[in-house]
Amino acid sequence: MSAEKQAAATNSYQVITLTSGKGGVGKSTLCVGLGLGDALRGKRVLLIEFDAGLRGLDLMLGISDRVVYDLGDLLEGRCTISKAIAESPLNENLNAIVAPVSLEAPMDLADIRLLVEGLRPHFDRLILDMPAGLGFSVKATAATADLALIVTTPDRICVRDGGQMARALQKNGFESHRLLINRVDERMIRRDSITDLDAVIDGVGSQLIGVMPDDPDIQLKLTRGIALRESHRVTRICRALSQRLDGIYVPLIFS
Numbered sequence: 001m002s003a004e005k006q007a008a009a010t011n012s013y014q015v016i017t018l019t020s021g022k023g024g025v026g027k028s029t030l031c032v033g034l035g036l037g038d039a040l041r042g043k044r045v046l047l048i049e050f051d052a053g054l055r056g057l058d059l060m061l062g063i064s065d066r067v068v069y070d071l072g073d074l075l076e077g078r079c080t081i082s083k084a085i086a087e088s089p090l091n092e093n094l095n096a097i098v099a100p101v102s103l104e105a106p107m108d109l110a111d112i113r114l115l116v117e118g119l120r121p122h123f124d125r126l127i128l129d130m131p132a133g134l135g136f137s138v139k140a141t142a143a144t145a146d147l148a149l150i151v152t153t154p155d156r157i158c159v160r161d162g163g164q165m166a167r168a169l170q171k172n173g174f175e176s177h178r179l180l181i182n183r184v185d186e187r188m189i190r191r192d193s194i195t196d197l198d199a200v201i202d203g204v205g206s207q208l209i210g211v212m213p214d215d216p217d218i219q220l221k222l223t224r225g226i227a228l229r230e231s232h233r234v235t236r237i238c239r240a241l242s243q244r245l246d247g248i249y250v251p252l253i254f255s
Contacts, residue, residue, distance in 0.1 A: 012125075012245065014125060014126060015126045016126070016147050016245065017147075018031055018128070018129055018151055019149070019150055020151045020165060021132065021158075022152075022158050022162075023131075026151065026218075027130070028129050030149075032057065032060045033237075034238055034245075035047050036091060036238055037235070037237075039091040040230060040239055043125050044125075045094050046097065046119060046127070047096040048071065048128050049071065049098050050071070050107070052071075053102055055100075056099075061089075062088055063088055063089070068083065070098050070100045071084065073100070074097065074115070099129075109143050112140055116128075128140070141172075142172040146176065148176065149180045150169075151180050152181060152200065152204055153181070153182050154181065154183070159203035162179070162200075162203070162206075163203055178206055179200070179201060182212045208252070209241065209245070210237070210252070211252065213237075
């Protein structure tokens, strides 16, 4: 076993939720990016989308024509787990259960916990795309996850809401969270404006694990189900983030 795989086996977070206090910070896009980073390292990955009525992962993963059953069908007993999982053409290791277009009843936390625990033996990483806000996302994270990634942008409102998410998780007895800053301006990176990033970290109150640049290729390609090249900087950042989540030391890269 390689040194990387040994480290991953002992330190890996298997179930990760992406959360935010405010909507529109790019959680779903980051779910796809992180999933690709994991898949390119040979991990078998499953993304689960929980934002009922606001499905988007099917388009990003290129599986809209493959989806027959969704999370609502699965939770309401209309299909088996295997029928709800769709494999993405972006990578053979990347799979998803997409959000329901509508849901007749609220999602039951006990059912979600059973689903996640049942899936653990079959995937190296489960990435749960949570809806924005401090209600369901906090409770579902506390019930299922090994780690929460709090996603924010450098915007002051997003930073404040990210801090509220961190405090809400802690009030629910969940201390395992990290900060992922999205849509960081290229000029901030070029001038090495660590002070600005420190303000975001201090405002949220969570340890930084990754920084994603504001890159138009993410919108132009990932949101249309087109894979980024392995050499693309966003792909390299996501791959490095995957390693960091496995306890493997790699420098925090921005480009």
